Amino acid sequence: MRGNCLIAQSGGPTAVINNSLCGILKQALEGNGMGQIYGAKRGIYGMLNGDYLNLANLPRVTWDNLRFSPGAALGSWRYKLTVEEVSCIIEHMRSRDIRYFFYIGGNGSMQVAYMIEQQAKDMGYDLTVIGVPKTVDNDLTGTDHAPGFGSAAKFVATCVLDIAMDIRSLPGSKRVTIVETMGRNAGWLAASSALAGGCESIIPPLIYIPEDPFSTDQFLQDIHVQYGRYGSALAVVSEGIRDHTGRLLAEESIANDPVGRPQLGGVSTYLSQIVNAETGLQARTVLPSIWQRSGMLFSSKRDADEAFQAGKAAVQFARAGKTGVMVSLQRISHHPYKVSYEPVSLQEVAMRERLFPSEWYDRRTRSVDTPFIEYVTPLIQGEVFVPMNNGLPAYNTISFSM
Template identity: 40%
Template sequence: MKKEKILIGQSGGPTSVTNASFVSSVESAIDKYDLYGALYGFEGLLEEKLIPINEHNLNDILKFKKVPGACLGTCRYYLSDEDIEMIVDNLTKHEIRNVVFSGGNGTMLVLNKIYRVSQSRGYDLKIIGIPKTVDNDLELTDHTPGFGSAARFVALSTRDIGKDLEAMRRFEQVRVIETMGRNSGWIAASSVLARETQEDAPHLVYLPEKEFKLNDFLGEVKESVNTRGYTTVVVSEGIRNGKGELLAQKSLQNNVETSVLGGVSEFLTEKVKKELGFSSRAELLGMSQRSFQMAVSTQDYLESVKIGKKAIELIENDDVNVMISIERVADIPEYSFELNQVMLKDIVKTEKKIPENFLNEAGRPNAEFKNWLRPLAGFDISAYPRII
């Protein structure tokens, strides 16, 4: 009997656990389906860059389960309506009726478009979306795979950079740590997880959820340095002024975009030097936030594995056009979750912001946020001891 085909793909920015979901889907489906991988996400699907997954390459694929990145390759590629039509043409040509794709908001919107076109043609297609983004800005799920590990990395890095600055405070006063986060500040907010007293880093945090005022920033840095002799600042790359303008971005020439976020830590460092006269250093955490294998959260990995398996279960149960969502069931006495599904058509384009109940009056993450985050990033994250 001829087996049904499943196409699996990865889209958007990778994470340290993207491959965990992919390999888990392969493990669950390899004996029941003919599997194919789309190289370089939707771009590969558009160009028919499909590879079979079988006994010839299975052992190599299984080795990627704990490897960061996206082993099939990924892309950020603008798809026109004509491209969507071509993708459905290719799926029809190869007789593929089951699609599993991991990604964030943009990926889910594209998947829904593919489904709508297939339905308009009378071509039955099951599409399952696997949520994946370190930004944690995807609606209709408590959190996204990849975020917990990114949060863990940022929390540990901030704690350690802060401790380094504390030792150097006689001749260096300010560190400005820049994290990812275009329109929401989940990653930057995670920097507070190891903060237990006012002396622990970070001392100041700035998120896109609140308007950034340069004069207020300089005043807060000055007060903080005058109080303790040094200050560790965490800032999200996407902070904006009152006009909604980014403080900094860098040019990038390719077929996707002409500019990317980045450089706000350098911008603010120079302002601190010039306006306050403090010795200051910019710290850009960079791509390590989403690819540092040694900081992978145990819970993040576990959930990613289960989501990969869930995707194949949904196909077997004839679910169509859905994204898997994580529902937090309990925090006390211990964290637990369930995997559910939401319709792809209900996914919105706007990014999920940090809710107000997770922020204090100054717009910084509070204790409620830390309690929410701790099971995702790890209960073993705590502050270092102090002598002076």
């Protein structure tokens, strides 16, 4: 099948999402059959409105620079599609003879990709659809891990290590530090803070994840014990922690986001207020917020390289006649670390979540066990060397005026 190609980025960006874009571009431009290569402006927005960029016009230097630039270069947009709007997207594709569609995103995006693939079949339109995994939450099923997670994990661990070094400087200050990570339903990022605990001279973080019911009384007890031992306390909490009934902490003050989910963020502030009210200690909060997914200077080279290779694999799958699949990273071995890129059905991935394994979490010590450390350590290896200009990162992006 010959025709044109469309690429879109979706959901929250990561430090390495543009590497997948560049991998698709590089592979699509090599060989025949892909025709024009378009990018959808702002993801679903561009798909709904037929608003595309001709990516073949990009200067080669822009491609190279995108590999060390965070943020989604094509732009993204959070929006809940209807079936009628999916039909509209396909009609826009038909008008441009789009025959290959590559969608970079998380589990919600894989649901959209699956809807598009199924609706195209129902409409009798011959369309190859390939999903490319992306998420800092690492909650995608069907893959050992998702590009974006390794860099975010490295950032969180570095952040906690830096904070712990600062805490160590002022023992007995009656200070409690609460760091809040992303993680709606899965605690992979909060768990990654345990990597900082490998430095024996610092205070090990107490870790709280959404998969384990949160008890405020137990939390305060944990804080008292750690303060008594170290002269300070350090806790890392996922934004989505819940009590034993499944209720989000401070749920009454949480609004919904554009796709109808609770707009998380701020649980650390809620907990700090409790610490201040219930103990003689003083709590402060640290919210890395979107910096977790955009911190390019702390990104993992392995993560960037795997994101790039996942993009290339997507085009290889399409040329091999596969459709309705997502690129999956399958770990072949730990030592030496090695992965293969395999197709997994979009239907198996769409809107499903992979939670943090209960057997890797120690509820007694509020820490994680060795198997997780062995799992995550290879993903944070290597550094991305970002070119600098006048002392600041020389980032690049794509002009929408093309």
